[in-house]
Amino acid sequence: MIISVLSGKGGTGKTTVATNLARVLDSAAYVDCDVEEPNGFLFLKPALDVRERVSIPVPSISEEKCTACGTCVEWCQFNALAAVNNKVIKFPQLCHGCGLCSLVCPEKAVREVPREIGIIETGTFNHSVFLHGILNTGEPLAVPIIKRLVSGINKITAQHVVIDCPPGSSCSVIAAVENSDCCLLVTEPTPFGLHDLAIAVELIRSMNIPAGVIINKADKQSRMIKDYCTAQDIPVLLEIPFSKSIAAAYSRGEMITENNEVLENSFKSLGIQLEALINESSCYS
Amino acid sequence: MKIAISAEGKDLNSSVDPRFGRCSYIIIADSDSKGFEVYDNPGIQSTQGAGIQAAQFVAKKKAESLITGKVGPNALQILDSAGIKVYNGTGLTAAEVIDCFKDDMLSRVNEPGEAHAGLKYRHGRSQGW
Incomplete structure (x- = not known):
């Protein structure tokens, strides 16, 4: 029980x-x-x-591959990503680890890394x-x-x-x-x-x-x-x-x-x- | 100069909303002509990261300055990256802060306020999932 x-x-x-x-x-x-x-x-x-x-997966973004197109920012439901001045800013504490950003990135620039x-x-x-x-x-x-x-x-x-x-x-x-x-x-x-x-x-x-x-x-x-x-x-x-x-x-x-x-x-x-x-x-x- | 104002109402007689992330409206005004447009704050419905959304919106509208009350640490990081200067207009109306801004009488906000200040009355300790 x-x-x-x-x-x-x-x-x-x-x-x-x-x-x-x-x-x-x-x-x-x-x-x-x-x-x-x-x-x-x-x-x-x-x-x-x-x-x-215990870790959750959070995005790591390759600066070389990222074109700051903002697709990941649009899809993120938790506002853990922001695009300003041709740069993507991450807010790891807001990330729920859903992995959507890595799926939608057209440049394959997002990789998930564990955060304890x-x-x-x-x-x-x-x-x-x-x-x-x-x-x-x-x-x-x-x-x-x-x-x-x-x-x-x-x-x-x-x-x-x-x-x-x-x-x-x-x-x-x-x-x-x-x-x-x-x-x-x-x-x-x-x-x-x-x-x-x-x-x-x-x-x-x-x-x-x-x-x-x-x-x-x-x-x-x-x-x-x-x-x-x-x-x-x-x-x-x-x-x-x-x-x-x-x-x-x-x-x-x-x-x-x-x-x-x-x-x-x-x-x-x-x-x-x-x-x-x-x-x-x-x-x- | 193009400035953004967090406002409690939809016109220049409205008070400045002292919370940036969860302000009711964002007024984008021209400080010289006093012409303005008003928008619903896109951040207000967010379960988290309201300030992040509101700050991106202000950056997208190409405002050079923001007049508000308190700005959280995440929003301030975005505003800094976008080169937007933040000023405190608490207690004044939108029309008054435009005049004060032109006369250089507003104080700068360089330090973030408390994070999640707009979420103080939520039930329980944890953030949602």
Whole structure:
């Protein structure tokens, strides 16, 4: 079972949920797709042994062959090329690596060369697979690294894979969630949490992925999240209470299920609840 | 002299649009005769690289100077390559900046503003794919 943990709003507790779930489930790998600031390693403390560079192909233009006809500029959908004063200027950071420029160049002056945008590190925690991607600082494109991470999942033999998604609901989240069997939507009982939860719900519904909600930092305000979930017919699978001891454990880089039997059992039961959700949704579809 | 002005409206009474890449209109004016043509900014619909498109448009129209507010680093690179001088006309109307330009009262923009300043309110951290 591939379980994606996403949230819409940042800082609601995706990594807390994803790392603890990977810890308590039997045979679960952990994949950190929040490549702009991956921090699951702080909690799972994996031994990292393999490092792989991730590149995207960008154009290299031969000055001898280029006549600055502007064909590549016209075709580029991403404004990564510009023609001024009989010269083509490249903006590699805007390039999505589609390769169209090299195909349309009538002079065959464009060649694709790799440009490194980040790395993927692989390792183990508690005898389970750990994977995370790190996007180089200042790079705008997270998706190529996330796609590479997700494509590596089918090599993982673990029974479960927990994907820690980036925040928001943009392309990078879609790339992370794409092949998942189910989603955990982590939210907090604030108007912002509710607002972005609704966007995340819309996203996973359009992708036809069954999902349940986890309310983190749950307090008296949780009612507004529960009312929304009831109206939308989405189950609330777990409430993690607003508690100083949980926050303190987190701030020390500890797993919140480690010395908390109640929470540990709640996280264990999440696996069963998610399996039930998947079965239920496949019955209807 | 042929000058380009990033504008919020379609005539010379419109204010200068302080964002270059995602300005609403680009006015191409003759600073001597005050005759002008107005164009929709071709960059405004771009998901990325709006300033790059707008700068190429200004270069294609053979403007020698551009009066705007903030210009991003990519657009400024193109404008520099095309030899187009950039001036700051924030807070003034198109007609006023033409007069100020002729009296040499506008300050030059030599440093790029913040990149993606027009994208500040997009949802999430990442750029689209």
